[in-house]
Amino acid sequence: MLDPALELCDLHIHVGGAVAPHVLWSIAHEQGFKLPVSTYWEFRDLVTAKPENIASLDDYLAILHHWTEKIQSSPAAIERSVYEIIGKEFRSSGVSLIELRFNPMKRNLGGERDLDHIIHAALRGMDRACLEYSVRAGLIFCLAREFPLELNEILVKKAVKYRARGVVGIDLAGPEVHTLELRDEVAGYRDLFARARAASLGTTVHTGETPYTAVPGVLAVLKELAPARIGHGVAAAKSEEAVRKIAESGTVLEICPSSNLRTHAVEDLQELGRALQAFEQAGVRYTINTDGPYLLNTHLRGEYQLLLDAQLITDAQAERSVAVARAATFIR
Numbered sequence: 293m294l295d296p297a298l299e300l301c302d303l304h305i306h307v308g309g310a311v312a313p314h315v316l317w318s319i320a321h322e323q324g325f326k327l328p329v330s331t332y333w334e335f336r337d338l339v340t341a342k343p344e345n346i347a348s349l350d351d352y353l354a355i356l357h358h359w360t361e362k363i364q365s366s367p368a369a370i371e372r373s374v375y376e377i378i379g380k381e382f383r384s385s386g387v388s389l390i391e392l393r394f395n396p397m398k399r400n401l402g403g404e405r406d407l408d409h410i411i412h413a414a415l416r417g418m419d420r421a422c423l424e425y426s427v428r429a430g431l432i433f434c435l436a437r438e439f440p441l442e443l444n445e446i447l448v449k450k451a452v453k454y455r456a457r458g459v460v461g462i463d464l465a466g467p468e469v470h471t472l473e474l475r476d477e478v479a480g481y482r483d484l485f486a487r488a489r490a491a492s493l494g495t496t497v498h499t500g501e502t503p504y505t506a507v508p509g510v511l512a513v514l515k516e517l518a519p520a521r522i523g524h525g526v527a528a529a530k531s532e533e534a535v536r537k538i539a540e541s542g543t544v545l546e547i548c549p550s551s552n553l554r555t556h557a558v559e560d561l562q563e564l565g566r567a568l569q570a571f572e573q574a575g576v577r578y579t580i581n582t583d584g585p586y587l588l589n590t591h592l593r594g595e596y597q598l599l600l601d602a603q604l605i606t607d608a609q610a611e612r613s614v615a616v617a618r619a620a621t622f623i624r
């Protein structure tokens with residue numbers, strides 16, 4: 293069992309999957325948001341990824357896009373969301389260092405709301421929670437694979453602009469059908485990531501999250517974008533070449549056990565165990581994270597316990613992954 297006094301770090305947690313349903317419900321009502329359900333219990337089911345409703349990563353992302361992101365699309369809503377998540381992760385799991393990620397352009401109703409207002413509001417929510425709970429936090433802006441390059445460029449500019457205020461990195465997220473195989477845009481993304489690095493922003497990329505695209509996805513991301521960290525990467529563990537290249541590049545993996553099981557990035561705990569073993573043997577450094585604690589009905593301490601109970605990792609390995617997270621954080 294993980295030492296209850298050990299403070300934890302969550303480096304991969306989405307604002308869209310981490311706000312308690314009762315808080316989202318309250319925000320929705322506060323804003324007069326028209327919901328497709330009439331009772332709280334129906335609403336709770338709507339914003340939670342129940343195993344029977346999730347066959348793939350696409351199903352999982354659909355829940356985020358359709359309701360949660362819309363409800364969080366105002367300055368007041370994003371401020372409260374960020375504030376509530378940081379406090380809740382501290383109270384439930386002793387998370388004292390947290391990097392929260394979201395796409396501000398998926399919180400401004402397609403340009404109806406001002407992007408800077410959304411970002412300032414998120415930073416206010418973060419500041420308040422950090423003061424109240426004495427924790428450290430930072431925001432990561434998620435670029436979207438399905439966005440045109442020009443929109444993602446605006447997100448990088450905003451991340452650079454708010455670097456000194458608490459935006460600590462950029463991410464590239466979304467289903468890998470829109471991956472870097474868009475050859476003509478690769479150079480553009482390479483440039484965006486270089487600009488982020490030059491501005492002292494951390495870089496991470498979602499990849500290796502679906503069994504079919506995992507290996508080419510991870511290899512392309514390492515070669516073209518060379519991020520400091522990879523979100524997931526777990527589905528590429530079967531490829532010796534991919535594992536070796538992750539190790540050689542020193543890229544840190546952000547593993548999210550419940551998420552990887554729910555989206556079928558790995559088929560079961562045994563496959564997850566084999567992946568972690570492959571990473572251990574190759575010297576790949578990895579961290580344990582939640583991805584979407586409310587969406588997945590989990591919390592960070594629960595994620596560690598899941599791996600320890602199934603004997604996929606030892607106590608020492610669990611403690612080492614906390615230390616890796618502390619070393620790999622983008623928060624200075």
Ligand SMILES: [Zn+2]
Pocket residue numbers: 304306498523583
């Ligand atoms: Zn994620």
